[in-house]
Amino acid sequence: MNLSYASSDKHGMQERRRAERRISPELAAYHWTGAFPKQEMVRDISSTGVYLETTEPWDTGALVSLSLQRKGPLEGNFERRVAVQARAVRRDGDGIALTFVFPAGMDLRLSESPLKSAADQTDPEDVLREFRIAGVLAFVARISPSALVEVRRLIREGLSNYRVASAIEIALKAERILSFGANADKMRAPDSLVVRILESGSWADSESAQQLWAGLLATSCSPSGRDDSNLSFVELLSQLTAIHLRILTAACTKAAKYMSSIERVSSKPITLTAQDMQRITGSRDLIRAHRDLEYLTDLGLLTLTVRSSSFSPLEGTDIAPTSLGLQLYARCNGHRGTAQDFYGVPVGSPVPETQSAPTLVGDQAHGAQR
Secondary structure (H helix, E strand, O other): EEOOOOOOOOOHHHHHOOOOOOOOOOOEEEEEEEEEEEEEEEEEOOOOEEEEEEOOOOOOOOOOEEEEEOOOOOOOHHHOOOOEEEEEEEEOOOOOEEEEEEOOOOOOOOOOOOOOOHHHHHHHHHHHHHHHHHHHHHHHHHHHHHHHHHHHHHHHHOOOHHHHHHHHHHHHHHHHHHHHOOOOHHHHOOOOHHHHHHHHHOOOOOOOHHHHHHHHHOOOOEEOOOOOHHHHEEEEHHHOOOHHHHHHHHHHHHOOOEEEEOOEEEOOEEOOOOOHHHHHHHHOOOOHHHHHHHHHHHHHOOOEEEEEOOOOOOOOOEEOHHHHHHHHHHHHHHOOOOOHHOOOOOOOOOOOOOHHHHHOOOOHHHHOOO
């Protein structure tokens, strides 16, 4: 998470000193001297600033970029550290006191963690988690100010610790996706979509699922802030488990695509053997896998042809993502444009040769027409 935004310091020295200081012996701060990172020890930290035990010759008023994390080598995983800007305000014989320079709307509350009591919050992870929560609330304030009250309630009171952690990941991943696009600071989203995505997505139990929810949140943002076209995709995604998402991802990434009409992308079926299904789902329960395939078909995301009810490795199963499944996967990967652009389907791509129509299973004929 990157909290390095230019902003003026609005807190007076007296207010900074009143902020509750927390001792976290294993917390460290990195800064860069030339091309190399240097680690400084954190003596104490509060919601408004940090005291570093350092001999760096920073003058009062100097703006410093810091990365806070657990002591040790600089983390390559951005989820294990937070980047902030801080301004030097006071020097003494032991080090330098700095005040944080936060983006508008950033409200760090190290003494009000919803996850642990203040007395227990000494681990670096507890401190970093509060920075991440504050970052999420600042992000929501930017893309959907009217959703801020409800999102704050969810994070501070409404969700379990596990779900709070998942919602945080989704929001920060979405912010990162948006940062790579044009006019990221001007993108807005309907409040109903923001709340629904963070609340429903908080059940996501894997990083890959969180990433897909993040993509959906990012593509819910538009310059007008009034595009609610993702509502149907939110409804679909909320009905899918991690295994469903693995199957859909495999289908959408492996199947060959073509233009079945001027604006419609379709796909050719791929054949999955029993071993393929076990690898994709991470389970040897092929009966359960068969039910998962039928469920995705009932939702209109796949078409399915079962060549053998026992999933014989020699006969296999043919699946193909529908146009709806392809659109959902594109949106969940942060793509707001056409499915044709996302999958790189050339204009005028040939339609595959006509094959004899397979017999579909259950309600699959209904799903194949979506």
